[in-house]
Amino acid sequence: MVENQDQGPYYQINDTKNPDLLHERRSATFDIELLTQFMFGGPNSYFNINKRRQLTRLAYAHPIHKTHLPLEYLDADEFYALLIRKSFVAIKEAERLNITDRKFLGWFLSVFTNGRFIFGLHTSMFLHTLENMASDEQQEKFLPLARSFQIIGTYAQTELGHGSNVQRLETEAVFDSKTDTFVLNTPTLTATKFWPGALGRSTNYVLLMAQLYTPDRSHPCGLQMFFVQIRDLNTHEPLPGVEVGEISTRFAHEVGDNGYLRLTNVRIPRNQMLMKLAYVDEQGTFHRLGDPRLLYGAMLATRVNLCAFFSILLARAVTIAMRYSAVRRQGQNPDGKETLILDYPLQQEKLVPCLAATYAFFYSFIKLEHFRASILDGDTILFELLPELHAISSGLKAYTSTHGERWSQICRVACGGHGFLVASGIKGINNMLDAGCSYEGDNAVLYQQTARFLLKVIQQLDENTDTNPDSSIAFLYSNKVAPATVVNLDDYCRLFEARSELLLKSMSTRLSELSSSSSTPYSVFSKNSIELVHVAKAYVETFVLRAFYDGVRKASEHKELAVVFEQLFHVFAIDTLRNSAADFIRLKLLTPDQIYHLETYGLPDMYARLRPNLIALVDAFDFHDNELNSCLGRYDGQAYEALMERARLNPANRYKVHPVWTSIKQNAKSKL
Amino acid sequence: MVENQDQGPYYQINDTKNPDLLHERRSATFDIELLTQFMFGGPNSYFNINKRRQLTRLAYAHPIHKTHLPLEYLDADEFYALLIRKSFVAIKEAERLNITDRKFLGWFLSVFTNGRFIFGLHTSMFLHTLENMASDEQQEKFLPLARSFQIIGTYAQTELGHGSNVQRLETEAVFDSKTDTFVLNTPTLTATKFWPGALGRSTNYVLLMAQLYTPDRSHPCGLQMFFVQIRDLNTHEPLPGVEVGEISTRFAHEVGDNGYLRLTNVRIPRNQMLMKLAYVDEQGTFHRLGDPRLLYGAMLATRVNLCAFFSILLARAVTIAMRYSAVRRQGQNPDGKETLILDYPLQQEKLVPCLAATYAFFYSFIKLEHFRASILDGDTILFELLPELHAISSGLKAYTSTHGERWSQICRVACGGHGFLVASGIKGINNMLDAGCSYEGDNAVLYQQTARFLLKVIQQLDENTDTNPDSSIAFLYSNKVAPATVVNLDDYCRLFEARSELLLKSMSTRLSELSSSSSTPYSVFSKNSIELVHVAKAYVETFVLRAFYDGVRKASEHKELAVVFEQLFHVFAIDTLRNSAADFIRLKLLTPDQIYHLETYGLPDMYARLRPNLIALVDAFDFHDNELNSCLGRYDGQAYEALMERARLNPANRYKVHPVWTSIKQNAKSKL
Incomplete structure (x- = not known):
């Protein structure tokens, strides 16, 4: 299905409505599509623009995009609900269209959700980490659930008190050999997981970075990754011992549902530590496996x-x-x-x-x-x-x-x-x-x-x-004299x-x-x-x-x-x-x-x-107008028309008189 | 009343709860209050910090500040309603406290409304312009109404198509001698007034910058300022011929109620052109008066x-x-x-x-x-x-x-x-x-x-x-040789x-x-x-x-x-x-x-x-925590505590399960 879609540019010069902009386009000395193809075209390019054009057209063709106001006019709840809905519809559409290549899938999901695919960390970090850090057995068990979105996860590393200094993360996983489980805890305020995307209200699992203690509390074994359920798969309610919510408002990622997470004596089975590169046996003995550089x-x-x-x-x-x-x-x-x-x-x-x-x-x-x-x-x-x-x-x-x-x-x-x-x-x-x-x-x-x-x-x-002459440090080995002036x-x-x-x-x-x-x-x-x-x-x-x-x-x-x-x-x-x-x-x-x-x-x-x-x-960058989402940058040059149209759409203008004024005026009258 | 308020700093070193920050404060080599007074103190300083401290304490003491969530958690309607309410309460409080000095009044109104006094352009540009451009007769008529907030105005200069190039504004005022009125029009899309603060939903008057044509359409006389009612003083509804509303969402001034305005054959009496520096007589003859540099x-x-x-x-x-x-x-x-x-x-x-x-x-x-x-x-x-x-x-x-x-x-x-x-x-x-x-x-x-x-x-x-040796250009006259190195x-x-x-x-x-x-x-x-x-x-x-x-x-x-x-x-x-x-x-x-x-x-x-x-x-800048409104910059240093508290206040967290998930889960079940 994807194959039948138009691979050509989104717009033609004749789509330009503003005469100045039309003049600009007519005075170019090269063919724009030639440049686009040269930089971004073809399957050998990372950008593969022809395929991207197909996917973008498919994504924007869906009727859901016509069902809502511009995103800045939605309140926080509407915004969140829309993005969740769009994200699920995008997943279904991708299935229906049989978009399986991971890169193409990523593009499609992102474009479909106006660059705000809510499960972006699930399809990237969460899946990648499972694929790279989970043992074969674990992969067999977890991956099908994750790939089919029955489990939706995020990557919980950053804490309130630690970002750059990963080594000092404070979240704890203490092995308990009696029950063959890890006991997970957020021991301090600063140990609160803070910022992970989609954590606040959306995901039901996390990959939790935590300090491992095994065979007991007095033996720290460094950071390990744990596969932890935080919400009930049926009711979506947080599980016992889990305090989870959205952090306060951000300027970017405004709908990324960045969350916080605090755990109190949450127990997970021993086989939910990711065990490809290290494992803990029944006795609680810690073993390293493989090359950590693989990570x-x-x-x-x-x-x-x-x-x-x-x-x-x-x-x-x-x-x-x-x-x-x-x-x-x-x-x-x-x-x-x-x-x-x-x-x-x-x-x-x-x-x-x-x-x-x-x-x-x-x-x-x-x-x-x-x-x-x-x-x-x-x-x-x-x-x-x-x-x-x-x-x-x-x-x-x-x-x-x-x-x-x-x-x-x-x-x-x-x-x-x-x-x-x-x-x-x-x-x-x-x-x-x-x-x-x-x-x-x-x-x-x-x-x-x-x-x-x-x-x-x-x-x-x-x-x-x-040294390889193409290396980024080749010049250190070259002994060439610097030119005295710029000629070439x-x-x-x-x-x-x-x-x-x-x-x-x-x-x-x-x-x-x-x-x-x-x-x-x-x-x-x-x-x-x-x-x-x-x-x-x-x-x-x-x-x-x-x-x-x-x-x-x-x-x-x-x-x-x-x-x-x-x-x-x-x-x-x-x-x-x-x-x-x-x-x-x-x-x-x-x-x-x-x-x-x-x-x-x-x-x-x-x-x-x-x-x-x-x-x-x-x-030549060939952005679709929907990608730019800009009144000023529209291909057709109708900037002023777009600004005015967007202003008139402002829900603030749905009232002839805002209710606060009605009440002020009534108050004033009743005082007369 | 103002006089009795404490003029001292808002905080003392002992208010510091974070030990690192406390250590910092104890190691300073100078007295902070000495610096504050040196830079900002006293009635001869523009900043007059002692007076400002009094006013700030009075403003923050009002119970209205405890009635709402942090501003980022309000939706657009709540935000606007709160700021209108706070602005009116601030005006009343200032009256009650008898704060009459214009600078002090400005501070008080601004601090009271968390830096978002909605009628800021009314109390500055609108009043100033009336005072400087209106004739004595006009001032007598308009100023008492404006000063008592019966008339609330803004300054409508910028248009959709023109900002810097004021001379090319397009809004028109054509004199009609038969009725002794000006006929106001927005002749083009780009002539739409765009951006004026508080215009969208709040003000009932504007000072309108428009191209004057008199005695008739074929005689342009340049830009003049007109005093124009746009909303009914009783109902607050826009008057006939007036299209007014809020422009689309901004990143700053998010609650400034920046508006747009289009006028269609709106008539105002001749004496509503501001006539101190120029006037139009009954025959429509244009006269210049006084020195326009006064403006x-x-x-x-x-x-x-x-x-x-x-x-x-x-x-x-x-x-x-x-x-x-x-x-x-x-x-x-x-x-x-x-x-x-x-x-x-x-x-x-x-x-x-x-x-x-x-x-x-x-x-x-x-x-x-x-x-x-x-x-x-x-x-x-x-x-x-x-x-x-x-x-x-x-x-x-x-x-x-x-x-x-x-x-x-x-x-x-x-x-x-x-x-x-x-x-x-x-x-x-x-x-x-x-x-x-x-x-x-x-x-x-x-x-x-x-x-x-x-x-x-x-x-x-x-x-x-x-040349005056203190002038900013005195050095051009000094003939001093530049030093060869930095000693002093x-x-x-x-x-x-x-x-x-x-x-x-x-x-x-x-x-x-x-x-x-x-x-x-x-x-x-x-x-x-x-x-x-x-x-x-x-x-x-x-x-x-x-x-x-x-x-x-x-x-x-x-x-x-x-x-x-x-x-x-x-x-x-x-x-x-x-x-x-x-x-x-x-x-x-x-x-x-x-x-x-x-x-x-x-x-x-x-x-x-x-x-x-x-x-x-x-x-030494001595900001009140409420002015900074920052979890990170609190005087007491409780940054992490504040971040966590603010996150928990997020209304997103009022649901255990957001409604969109409830509906998704129900949908999933009904499909089983």
């Missing part, structure tokens, strides 16, 4: 996928802001006509670097995903490359969320006041990216992980000269690599001097953590630049694309460079005048060259 | 006040983040104890510059307000200084909102995931500051106003050498001033070269707008730095404060400097190594020195 796989895949997610979010924000800027006119011109705001250099200064960064994000993700796939292919894991994957995926997750948050905020500002409406779609994206700076690893912590890896590499530099695009890459190398080497020297003094390695690292993060960022920037450069080289197959890609690359490189200008100057890689020239003449020159293609470059 | 006064005062508002918002954000950082422990230490997150250099790198910036914001505002008061004192206006006030207030509004948004976002990240809860208080502050980047003048537009002023100044530099604090100021001067002069030279070519002045300005904004920012930074420096000098009266102020000043100056390092190096004011040294050694050194006083420095 990394799922965690790393999640982190890599986040980089794609953040890139898509940013692409949405820039699509909205760019299109709106080609619709809105503002300003007094001498000729009496108002200027399209996209024609203002200050607006271009906001949005063009952001657009270029979006392309850089996508190519970084593509390079990262390619690297991940080469290391973690099914059951084979190249363990020796895991540290590098860990380092670059940590760094890139931090980089894309931090910069994505920043860029999307600039997009918000570029849309003026209207950008502050929920209906603009922008501020919501900004909130999602902001949240991304904290979840799945605080960015400051992640950058430090990257720095630790780099320090190890640099210390072993002499030992290992036989590759010169930017080499300048960034030279900077990264110099920063890393001087940091390494400093640390080894310090560590020979009386300080502990911990305190040396801690005291230099600000600079270490700086070193990590510099390395991530080399990766991003190199990845984007690979994209530009690939684009050389298509002449019309190649020109535009080179311009975008210039913009991204100069913008990134100027933000670290002090480094390049201090390290004598470039002079202040060179950088000034690039910034003051190079950038605006590129803005002007890219100007005719700015709309085409966002159209 | 500036209110607009400039509003803008100046915004700088105070943004400073207070930022002070709240940093208070929350700093206190939470002195409560939360996280991380694996070799000694087995977890680290207080405030002890991490990376956390200090986030929060200490933010704290220093907050102090800089306050002193900038104080200097600006002092300048404003010296120019606009009652009815006397020093017209010749208005352009400078316009320039610096525009620039500082843009600076404080942009940087405030950025810093508050960093505070959010510094609080980790919990910072994302509405109950953290932080993200809401961030949203308010973000909104501030767009309202009352888009920041990019405002910076350009500042730049225009500077260009005029620099072109007239030779003509006028007799004043050296930072002089370095920034030298940079500003050099940037401005080179820009001026470039522009005059260009303008002698064939380009129009408009296109020259537009093409160079990115750099002009840069020049404007550099000037604002000199102002901020100089203002903070004035504060530091004043603090020298108190030895224990002086030390800390100097440390904060160092942090602010170095942090600001490093963000424009490329300028200082290119202009040969400092070498790359000097800046590197300041950043890499100077900053962390100051962080360490300031470390014992970080909590005292936020405590």
Whole structure:
């Protein structure tokens, strides 16, 4: 059934109703669909846009989407009920349509629920963890129930008092050999599980991360994962000993049903500790099995996928802001006509670097995903490359969320006041990216992980000269001299690599001097953590630049694309460079005048060259209007019409006079 | 009655329940109340904190505050009804307490309504405009009704299609001499009034900005202000010809009742055009009266006040983040104890510059307000200084909102995931500051106003050498040589001033070269707008730095404060400097190594020195817990307890099983 759906773009140029936007689309110098296919097309692409278009069309065709007001107008109960209903309908529809491939299924469920599939942690972390940490026997028992949604679970790790420092989680599982059970407890206030998605009111099981004590309380065995029922499968009521509820209101994930959970003497059978990598026998003896690094796989895949997610979010924000800027006119011109705001250099200064960064994000993700796939292919894991994957995926997750948050905020500002409406779609994206700076690893912590890896590499530099030239650290082995000026695009890459190398080497020297003094390695690292993060960022920037450069080289197959890609690359490189200008100057890689020239003449020159293609470059991301959910960013350019229509839909306007005023007026009368 | 209330701080050190936070407070090297009084105390201070404490205590003592759930748990209708009720109760309470001073009244109404006084535009812009633009006769008629809240109005300027470009507003007022009325119309979709606060459901009058046509349609006379009734005073129903409602949901001002308004052939008597500065006679002839610059006064005062508002918002954000950082422990230490997150250099790198910036914001505002008061004192206006006030207030509004948004976002990240809860208080502050980047003048537009002023100044530099040494542009006349290195604090100021001067002069030279070519002045300005904004920012930074420096000098009266102020000043100056390092190096004011040294050694050194006083420095802002409305930033440090309590209050948890699940379970059963 899926196969019969249209694989073409959602819109055609003739769907444009706003004349300014139509003019923009007609002036593009390349074929938009060519670019879309080049970047996102085909089954070999992670994005597989043709398949995605089919699935998206199927999802939005369902009549349920016409049964409700825009989501911002629902109250908390309606919102939650709708998302639960949509989530179950989505599951049924996917079954009916026989969408079985896990990636396609994930897309379909997400699109169907407006990006808010309530059981997203069930289909990702919960299932993955069962598949990777449960013993064969456990998998046989639990997986069919979980896959058919009879058991719906979430992943309960974070506690009120501990996020980054997983080792210090406080939830306890104490083995009781008499009954062959674990006794689960939340011993303190801060041990309360806090934040897990869908936990508050939706899931009936959790995978509980807890400190294991066995054979008795006096023997801590570290963190283990437990498969714990929390609600009755028939009545959906919390089980005895379980206090569960939703935490207070969030700015993003507003309907994610993030929950809290407190357990009091909840008992589970011994075979509900996940036992693939460790097990407890009847006597309560703890045994380790297998390589715990196997667990990394799922965690790393999640982190890599986040980089794609953040890139898509940013692409949405820039699509909205760019299109709106080609619709809105503002300003007094001498000729009496108002200027399209996209024609203002200050607006271009906001949005063009952001657009270029979006392309850089996508190519970084593509390079990262390619690297991940080469290391973690099914059951084979190249363990020796895991540290590098860990380092670059940590760094890139931090980089894309931090910069994505920043860029999307600039997009918000570029849309003026209207950008502050929920209906603009922008501020919501900004909130999602902001949240991304904290979840799945605080960015400051992640950058430090990257720095630790780099320090190890640099210390072993002499030992290992036989490095893969495609590696993210190959430049450390190359002994190439940095170019004195920028002639070719590759010169930017080499300048960034030279900077990264110099920063890393001087940091390494400093640390080894310090560590020979009386300080502990911990305190040396801690005291230099600000600079270490700086070193990590510099390395991530080399990766991003190199990845984007690979994209530009690939684009050389298509002449019309190649020109535009080179311009975008210039913009991204100069913008990134100027933000670290002090480094390049201090390290004598470039002079202040060179950088000034690039910034003051190079950038605006590129803005002007890219100007005719700015709309085409966002159209190429090919978002469905429902995905953007934005009055400002609609494909047809009817921003004002949409804003007015959305305002009129506000349930606040269902009263001619709000009841509070009726009562105030009556009160006033009765006092007369 | 007000006089009898306690003027002392809201809390004492012994109110602290968290031991870590208590330890912080005990290690401060200065007396907190001394600092509070020094910065904010006394009737001569704009902040007049002693009076504010009295008013705040009175406002929070009212029993209405105990009648509702935390605001994030109310649905849209409940939220609106509560805020309307609280607003009216606040007005009555103020009357009862005989709070008549306008500033004190404003504070009281705002505090009473949790910063959400619904008629804020009525008591500010609406009344101010009537007082400044209405004729004496009109004032006599309208003001008593407005002051007693029988008429409640708002200020309807912004339209769907026009914000910054006020001149192009489209709403029309056409004079009809037969009936001696103006006929008001919204001729297009984009002419719809959009955004005015309290317009949607609350106000019964508006001051309508419209294009005047008189004596007939073919004679446009520009924008005028009209006093227009939109709702029936008895029934509160919209009048005939009036379509009014709330616009769609916002991220900030969520209960501001921002509205839209469309008028169709609404007639008002001729004497409802505000006629102090212009009037229309019976024949429809248009006459100008008086100096339109008189209008500036209110607009400039509003803008100046915004700088105070943004400073207070930022002070709240940093208070929350700093206190939470002195409560939360996280991380694996070799000694087995977890680290207080405030002890991490990376956390200090986030929060200490933010704290220093907050102090800089306050002193900038104080200097600006002092300048404003010296120019606009009652009815006397020093017209010749208005352009400078316009320039610096525009620039500082843009600076404080942009940087405030950025810093508050960093505070959010510094609080980790919990910072994302509405109950953290932080993200809401961030949203308010973000909104501030767009309202009352888009920041990019405002910076350009500042730049225009500077260009005029620099072109007239030779003509006028007799400048007030306290002026914000005095440094342009001083001919002082910039210091080669930083020895005294004043050296930072002089370095920034030298940079500003050099940037401005080179820009001026470039522009005059260009303008002698064939380009129009408009296109020259537009093409160079990115750099002009840069020049404007550099000037604002000199102002901020100089203002903070004035504060530091004043603090020298108190030895224990002086030390800390100097440390904060160092942090602010170095942090600001490093963000424009490329300028200082290119202009040969400092070498790359000097800046590197300041950043890499100077900053962390100051962080360490300031470390014992970080909590005292936020405590000195003396916010009431209700003002912060933050689980993380409570004075007593009970962050986790508060988070848990707030979660349990979530109305989502009033059901053991949410109704949607009951229906799903019943459905499932009926299918069996």
